[in-house]
Amino acid sequence: MTEYDYWKIFPRMPKKVTIGDITVRDGFQHEEKFISTAAKKFYLEELIFAGCRHIEVTNLGNPYLMPQFRDAEELLAHLRGDRFKKKCERKGINYDDICLTCITIREGAVDRAIQLKEKGLGPDRVLMMVSTEEEHHFANSGTSLPDYWKEAERCIKKCTDAGIKMCGTVSTIWGSPIGGATDMKDAVEFTKRWLEIGAHDVEHADHDGSASAPDVYRYFSMILDEIPETRLHIAHFHETKRVASASVLAALQAGITNFEATLGGLGGQPANFLDDCPVKGTGEYYYEDPRYVGLVTLEDTLVQIDEMGIKHGWDVDRVLWIGKQLERTVGRRLRSEAILNGRTLKEGHPEFARPGLVKVKAKLGEDPGQKLPRDWDEKANLPEQYRARK
Template sequence: MSNHDLFDVFKRMPKKVNIGDITIRDGLQHEEHFIPTRAKIFYLQELAFAGVKRMEVTNLGNPRSMPQFEDAEELLKAVHSDLFKKRLAKRGLKHEDIEWTCITIRESAVDRAIEMKKEGYGPDRILMMVSTDEQHHFANSGSTLPAYWKEAERCIKKCHDAGIKMCGTVSTIWGSPISGPTRFEDAVEFTSRWLSIGADDIEHA
């Protein structure tokens, strides 16, 4: 079956996809030892040289519970630095074509992202997340789902006012490590809810 036939059969199949990389954030967050900041910057640079246009840089939550991200501010300053931009330009790449993302589970982290944006080195896009399993959601965020949805709605408005995109993530759609199987219908419902309160895009996990 040709590509043309596939698109005829699956009318809603997207004609293109955007590939993002989450190695520096998700790939390193559980490492036992702190990965040097210079190594992270180098990795982000090489990803940019390879043509990746969307990258998760770090998590802006409290570094006391996530020491791998204690260099969040330094990393963001590095990828927005003149030196980083010059290196991209030498490869014929434009810094403004790359979308830098940070994880911001709670409102305090969102506020931190906004302050960084005002200072000129904040993320272009941030990510909040809900889990279809409420036990998993509480373990991840320390909040109940009803309270979190209200918080997320406030945060989306603040982000848009600051020129930051908000990604709404729906987690545990294929099952929870805490409670086991989850309902796929909840994943669909949560996706619709994110869009209804203004999320710019959705990720599923």
């Protein structure tokens, strides 16, 4: 007999997850217009009020390369300010539960994070990144993998001394937009190396949407077989084929408990154009059609996980409202379907019912709720050829 209990089929699948938001950093970094500082503050606050406790605030890299983040210090100052802390207190939010992360791809940005920490404004956590495919890594960092690993090791020691956690990202796990196919075993090895040199946790990233559900399940099963502490692992999926929700499900089935997403599925490479001016970014984009770039959407992911009965700590309805506001901020329709269609309502949509069913059933002599003719047996008697073989 088939086993119907999902959690017996996938015994590693969690009953509770953590979903971090990276809209204001990863989401906005690909926008070709400057998102106002006021808007960034609004979305950072609203996401936290809606339940986010792990949030990426900004990128502390060189604003010349990524002018979208020229307001980085102002955003951190806002979230470290007494006014925001009092807002959290009024809403019953423990401020100490909020983890503020900044991206610090190179050592100069790490040093900036430490300086801000000394001023009382710094992040709780920073992030550096390696790709298993070296051409992709070079495009993002400007240096080789061996050289970068030594830099990361120095930076982790600096951060540990300063009281800042370091997340190590592993990218191109399932493929590279530059080098093509990759070996998942390399990503497992890189994960071990991050933890060996002192990383607090590891983000496992599908930055170009190469992943397929079977390979996601296989990879995270490999990871958890080697390093079973689920707190250490974060799944990060991008969309290019509209199958990232399948990757989320496969990661859940493998036992992953930490995920990241963006409102509307925003995100991608740092923009190489801002407002009316070309900017450096990370060079040419890896795609030809801008519709097929970005992350898995926060709204749809929350609805998916919520309807599976998995606890997540977010106010889903508030997130759907925030997603609608973001479409107005960026000025276009985004990827989330949930902000249009909402959640599956158990009570249905009675306003769409056609009038007259009650009268028709009464006229036919049927009872309310009757679904089969009275003279049919209560139990279906299947023809022999359709019965299950014992």
